[in-house]
Structure formats: structure tokens, C-alpha cells
Amino acid sequence: MVNKDRLINKFIKYIKIDTQSAPSSNSTPSTAKQWDLANLLVDELKEMGMQNVSIDEHAYVMATLPANVAHKVPVIGFVSHFDTTPDFSGKNVNPQIIEDYDGNDIILNQEKNIILSPDYFEDLAQYKGQTIITTDGTTLLGADDKAGITEIMTAMQYLLDNPQIEHGEIKVCFTPDEEIGRGAHKFDVQKFGAEWAYTMDGSQIGELEYENFNAASAVVKVIGKSVHPGYAKDKMINSLYIAQDFISSLPRLETPEHTEGRQGFFHLSNMKGDVEETELHYIIRDHDRKHFEARKKMILDLGQDLCTQYERDCINIEIKDQYFNMKEKIEPVKHIVDLAEKAMKAVGVKPVLKPIRGGTDGAQLSYKGLPCPNIFAGGHNFHGKYEYVPVESMQKAVEVIVKLAELTSEKYKK
CATH class of the missing domain: 3.40.630.10 (Zn peptidases)
Structure with a gap:
């Protein structure tokens, strides 16, 4: 034809x-x-x-x-x-x-x-x-x-x-x-x-x-405090370490390389930073709307937990819905x-x-x-x-x- x-x-x-x-x-x-x-x-x-x-x-x-x-x-x-x-x-x-x-x-x-x-x-x-x-x-x-x-x-x-x-x-x-x-x-x-x-x-x-997936993006900004490393005891707050804690606290097997079908995930797509500030870029995906909302809440709750742990307002998170x-x-x-x-x-x-x-x-x-x-x-x-x-x-x-x-x-x- x-x-x-x-x-x-x-x-x-x-x-x-x-x-x-x-x-x-x-x-x-x-x-x-x-x-x-x-x-x-x-x-x-x-x-x-x-x-x-x-x-x-x-x-x-x-x-x-x-x-x-x-x-x-x-x-x-x-x-x-x-x-x-x-x-x-x-x-x-x-x-x-x-x-x-x-x-x-x-x-x-x-x-x-x-x-x-x-x-x-x-x-x-x-x-x-x-x-x-x-x-x-x-x-x-x-x-x-x-x-x-x-x-x-x-x-x-x-x-x-x-x-x-x-x-x-x-x-x-x-x-x-x-x-x-x-x-x-x-x-x-x-x-x-x-x-x-x-x-x-x-x-x-x-x-x-x-x-298709429900989709959102998340930008996680981690705020540290840069001090000369020779005089840093009890003063320096390294945002890279806090960012590392954030990354490792999310479910490791709920990432693109470990999921298929209708399974959702958190995907760390980009990161950049130094002692003073680190920025993490995530995409959040799930076919199920309730699970999708729960994933967004997990990101926000984790940020709050780490702020409590470090006893300072060290994490700002912005989540934007992309499509449903x-x-x-x-x-x-x-x-x-x-x-x-x-x-x-x-x-x-x-x-x-x-x-x-x-x-x-x-x-x-x-x-x-x-x-x-x-x-x-x-x-x-x-x-x-x-x-x-x-x-x-x-x-x-x-x-x-x-x-x-x-x-x-x-x-x-x-």
C-alpha cells in the first residue's frame, strides 16, 4: 500500500x-x-x-x-x-x-x-x-x-x-x-x-x-555553612554531606534502573554543589495517583526530618507537577x-x-x-x-x- x-x-x-x-x-x-x-x-x-x-x-x-x-x-x-x-x-x-x-x-x-x-x-x-x-x-x-x-x-x-x-x-x-x-x-x-x-x-x-506516569519534578536545595577547614570544628556545615544523607534516605530500589511496568520511582537526574550549597534535581514518577502523592510527601517529609536532625533550616524543596x-x-x-x-x-x-x-x-x-x-x-x-x-x-x-x-x-x- x-x-x-x-x-x-x-x-x-x-x-x-x-x-x-x-x-x-x-x-x-x-x-x-x-x-x-x-x-x-x-x-x-x-x-x-x-x-x-x-x-x-x-x-x-x-x-x-x-x-x-x-x-x-x-x-x-x-x-x-x-x-x-x-x-x-x-x-x-x-x-x-x-x-x-x-x-x-x-x-x-x-x-x-x-x-x-x-x-x-x-x-x-x-x-x-x-x-x-x-x-x-x-x-x-x-x-x-x-x-x-x-x-x-x-x-x-x-x-x-x-x-x-x-x-x-x-x-x-x-x-x-x-x-x-x-x-x-x-x-x-x-x-x-x-x-x-x-x-x-x-x-x-x-x-x-x-x-502513563503521573509526573513531577523536585529541586532540593541544601544549605550549609562554609568555614576555613583549619578552623571548622563545630562551625562548618557541609551541604554535600547533608545531600548525601538525603540521597541515601530515599528507597534505593525505587529508581529507574530497578523498576518496570507500573512501578514508580525517584530519579536523581542532576546534582551540583559545594560546602556552602548543594542542589539536587529529581523527577518523581508513578502510575498510581495515590502512590504519586505519597512519593511527593516522602520527599517533603525527608527534608523536614533532616532539618530537625541538623537542628537548622537547611533544606528547601520545590515540587512541580508536570503531567498526570x-x-x-x-x-x-x-x-x-x-x-x-x-x-x-x-x-x-x-x-x-x-x-x-x-x-x-x-x-x-x-x-x-x-x-x-x-x-x-x-x-x-x-x-x-x-x-x-x-x-x-x-x-x-x-x-x-x-x-x-x-x-x-x-x-x-x-
Whole structure:
């Protein structure tokens, strides 16, 4: 159904545009270079014949595929983000195309001895015989989420080229800054005008997700007192030692490297300091809302306990909620997940329903009134040099989008 070479060429064109976002920036988009891909998408949407193509002052790109049926069908949407993570370079991406993958190690970079191996990344083995797009070992690939953009664009073109496939009105949106948690912040849900939508931002083929972490950030500032070490007895208070006490007092096995599934965690993501002041940056995650609130309380209580222990106000903690589990908003409209599951089965994809150990734009959008489950885009090993995507998974994602449009129309046909 989907022309493989055309799909590959479109994807490579997108990933070669550097769109890395920056958490230190207060603007939206957080980096000016994100405009490059956003503006290209606007031009392509207009060229293919999409309607109401727009880009706002924050680089949110929206467009409409008009309905081609007379009966009333709910307006549905598809969403992907065009920024890439600040965690790894997205500049000068040089993809490698591995045809008919033989199931063995893939040398990403001979000079630096960087190897993508199915012995370490077990999922790779299931794609034997397929076409794999990898990095050259020096950058990320950008399949998160330019694979999703490629799939949405390709699916809209296919529906335009095949008007015999009946569908209702379809909205698409491409967003900035998802990787720094802001992708939905300035998303105009009312302007978008969909009853529900799907983010094409999942990983391996078949993923279908409508649960995600509740998420918060915590900044822990530990205040000490710096005194010349030669005269420090009973005077110096070393903030590094208090910070060490704080770190070791949290449950050691409730960290990302020791948890899976719906298990929550505390993650110390950054720390800096000296005798006078130490700052700890945590992220707090849990699927269960009560457990999530308990984790935040544990952080605050621990700070108070240490202040009591050291007999001084030595710890200040700031906790900010980031997003919540979209399950609460999607369960009342579970039929939208059922439709996606039915579409996958119809195109020969086995649905894999599982909770997201992270968040997507869809989580925040669901709380803004746009229920938004997450569908696979096909990539693996996001945010690093081992990222790859099987082209056949991308083709299937396109088929799922097309089938979803068709099934939604059928469901509401009298």
C-alpha cells in the first residue's frame, strides 16, 4: 500500500533537519531551528492539498483533511512532535539503511567501535529480513518523533490519492518542545477542533498506550555553612554531606534502573554543589495517583526530618507537577482505544497494550479536553546513538492511520 522508497526519502529529509529543543530556553519553540521543519511541513501540507493549513506564533502546525462522506462522523486527529531530545545531538544526522537485515550485529561506526547488537538490544532480532534505518553512531536518529510525522504525512497523502476510502474530517497537528515537556502547553485544543486524537509517538510495532506516569519534578536545595577547614570544628556545615544523607534516605530500589511496568520511582537526574550549597534535581514518577502523592510527601517529609536532625533550616524543596495519568480521562471514552486496536488487527498488527513509562503530548492534551491515546511509530532506543527504526513498522503505522479513519467512518454510518 505504502511506497517504501518514498517513505524512506521523506523520513530522511525530516531527520536531516536539526530540531533539538532546549529546556533552558523560555521561548516557544525553545530553539529557532525548530521553525525550519515546521515551515517545511506547512509547505508540504499545502502542496498535497490539505485544507486550513496554519502555523501559529509558537510553531504549532495544523491542517484539515475534509470528510468525503455525507453522514456525520466525529472529527478525529493525529499528532506528532518535530523536536528532538536535548539529551543527545541531532545535528548532521547521517542515517544508514540496512536492507534485508541478517539478524547479526550492525556496525554503526567502525572507527569508534560502536555496534548495535541484538545480544544487547534484544528487540532488534525480531526485524530480521526487514529494512532497518540506523544512526552512524555519532548522533541520535530522530525517529522520535519524525517517524510519526512521516507516517501522518504519508497517510494523509494516501487518503487524498484514494478518495474511494471513506472517512470523516481529520485534523493533524505537529508540535514543538515535546521532549522538554512543553509540547501541549500552547496547543490550541479549540482551534484543533477534534473530538479525540492519537499521538503517533510510541515505540515498537503494535504499541497502543492509554496509561502513563503521573509526573513531577523536585529541586532540593541544601544549605550549609562554609568555614576555613583549619578552623571548622563545630562551625562548618557541609551541604554535600547533608545531600548525601538525603540521597541515601530515599528507597534505593525505587529508581529507574530497578523498576518496570507500573512501578514508580525517584530519579536523581542532576546534582551540583559545594560546602556552602548543594542542589539536587529529581523527577518523581508513578502510575498510581495515590502512590504519586505519597512519593511527593516522602520527599517533603525527608527534608523536614533532616532539618530537625541538623537542628537548622537547611533544606528547601520545590515540587512541580508536570503531567498526570491520561487513563483517568480516556477510560470514560474507551471506545477510541478499541477502535485503534481494531485498526491494528485489520492490517495484520498484533496490538500490544501497555502503560507508558514516560509521558507524551497526549497525556497533557487529555487533561485539556482532547482524549489522546498513543500509537506506535516504530522506533527503538530513543534519545541516543543506538536509535533505529524498521521501515516495515513505519509502513504498518501508515496503514493503521488510514484504517482508523475508515473504521471511524464505518462506525457512525447509519
